[in-house]
Amino acid sequence: MSTEDVEGFRLPRSREANERLHALIPGGAHTYAKGDDQYPEDLAPVISHGRGAHVWDVDGNRYVEYGSGLRSVSLGHAHPRVTEAVRRELDRGGNFVRPSLLEAEAAERFLATVPTAEMVKFAKNGSDATTAAVRLARAATGRPRVAICADHPFFSVDDWFIGTTPMSAGVPAATGDLTVTFPYGDLAATEELLTRYEGEVACLVLEPATHTEPPPGYLAGLRALADRHGCVLVFDEMITGFRWSEAGAQGLYGVVPDLSTFGKALGNGFAVSALAGRRGLMERGGLRHSDDRVFLLSTTHGAETHSLAAAMAVQTVYTEEGVTARLHTLGERLAAGVRGAAAGMGVGDHVVVRGRASNLVFATLDERRRPSQEYRTLFLRRLLAGGVLAPSFVVSAALTDADIDRTVDVVAQACAVYRKALDAGDPTPWTGGRPVKPVFRRRA
Template sequence: MARYESPGAPVFTRSNALQARLHDLVPGGAHTYARSADQYPESMAPIIDHGSGARVWDADGNSFVEYGMGLRAVTLGHGYGPVVDAVCAEIARGTSFTRPSVLEAAAAEEFLTLVPGADMVKFAKNGSDATTAAVRLARAVTGREHVAVCEQPFFSVDDWFIGTTPMRAGIPNCTVERTVRFRFNNVASLEDALTTHPIACVLLEAATATQEPEPGFLEQVRRLCDRHGALLVFDEMITGFRWSEHGAQGLYGVRPDLSCWGKAMGNGFPIAALAGRREIMELGGLRTDADRVFLLSTTHGPESGSLAAFRAVVHAYATEGPITKMERAGRTLADAINAAATELGVDEFVEVVGRPSCLLFVTRDAQHRPSQEFRTLFLQELLMRGVLAQSFVVSAAHTDDDLAVTIEATRGAMRIYRQALDAGSVDGHLRGRPVAPALRARAEPRRLASGSLSSGRPSS
């Protein structure tokens, strides 16, 4: 197959050897499905060696301007000095103890000062733990089993949510049947769920990259939950510290009963949180006469490194205005790329959309249909030009130079995109098979041949 090559294009020899070995060692070749090689062009999935600011370097020494930033977990930049310094200083004093630490109290106080809708907090290590604890708590409070979940991409690795996706092997039907879906900005669909089933809680992101709540929507959700006796749970994994350090509840002025946090709380360090109203959270504590809820109890939830990272992040948000920086960078990037798309005649096919701090790009084929093939071509051509971008989610560390590199790279990628559109196909331009949805029922269309993944460990 013919292949367009740009001058000085990166090679992925060692990354490909490491990826092959990872497939032998780790199911799917990555510890997160969104990081898997099937989300990238074949033989062009960099294995990262290190990062600094908004740049990463792979095992072959290639340098990329990175977007997505650790699946939206890094807002201050890779290796951000004050966070690293705070973590190093704290872990030298010990990382995990048999009893709570002074640091736990300080971190909890700072968190609760930020979040207007929370009286108590419990820290954990990943967002799924927090959302599942919220569901368990809501079921205990209400005595109900059904959960109403908004039709948004992801809430948990646990059965109650994954059972609603195509990747539901191993999950009992009785679990799946207890989760019902409703549509964002569609009050009628939520009301139908609440009247059809005894709902314990309503769980949603108050906003997403491409969908802001319509005026009055969140207020109506709050009223419906109160009317039907269901708890309202906000998933603040992305909105928290990317929309606002006060979360969507602080930005839109609607208080949930419970909220779940993670990702950018620690600028990439593993920390998550369940927060909520005191009378609800106390059901997992010692000041209740009701049956106790096993809320969250994790060995590593209060380890000192991540709590120190969180406190350093809070300080950075108070003193450096990272959200303003992200919004500025995102607007600059979106305006420039969309203008270039118009200039190059691909604006009906390639478009940057979303909140400036959380940008996505849309790729369409010649018939204006969303296209995995053309998405893969765009990803491939960006990689060839030094940009690693499943999205255009920025950080406060993206500099004007980083944006300039990205804008020039997208111009080159869109020229190839235009050629493929004119030819009516990506054939002759695309290397290998297209990317595939991360959550799908079968390994196809990116299944790997068994027993032919690697011949041994890559050389050091």
């Protein structure tokens, strides 16, 4: 009863590779969200390669993949137009002692795609870009505090954010105390916060949208609040960039932040991020002003030509091939299929799909409709055994209708077992071991 159709599903080579990874790399991965603690026990596949919407693990199993590269590979793995753009640069050198013309071309391309920004600076990861925005806001306002949206899970690996999470070890308490929080969608609470710390808050940092749409007038109201209280409005568009529209959520909703940060989909897996914003602010990190200099972004590899070429190709593909619209179409088909499969198995109130169609996540709820890591473990285990690698249901443009139909079939089989566990009042016999764990927790 406890194992049924997953009895024969084993990943011996992946298990061995995970042990090798843990021996050499803290956490066994370079991103905590990729850790094997996020997967059922002994069922964390180690990837050999990928193409399009499929990946293969070192055990030879093929999966339909969702959330590719933590949402970064939105066109699919090894997209030909992106790889060709990179290939053209390979024999031309990748990094020089002075800027290359490609940097200007990449900046022009980005600012044409995101016309709400006036200047841009590239880096390699989102954390650096968002921390640079915070530093710039503090320099421009002369204020120490940062206000972040409490409902959004991640902004940076740096102390100003990590000090507010359960993984705050190594961060001085005084640093964390300078970061305060406000709730998403609640303008009154945000104004109360800004009034309480009048003249102290340098910036408001938030994702403009996540699994819920912004309430009508919310982003415009936040813009007005920032202006009234003299603080900088920062949109973290790491996820919303390109997935909401080519110009990000700011382009879709028509509200212009002072600064915004992009990454993930920008490079289709290549390492590139961007800080963009108003010229008057961005120039504070440059050479053509008379104020105190801001050490904005100065990264050895920020202008590496291969990634900038990839970013330009990604923007071209999005624009010419209507990728954002395709992501929404695929996501709508997947969401409808999963909801139908869950309802058909009597677990529609327990396996719940949420979010914008281009950025779907799922919740696994217990008998009392509370989030459950045990039920998530059961669900993930069944998906993996069915050839679906899905820490989320975030789609890539490489998915086909057949991929989605297959996914829905596997979800239906998983939901049948989910129903049995609910009826038994205990998912443990179907989890195969310890439950998956949240990323942010105090103890390993």
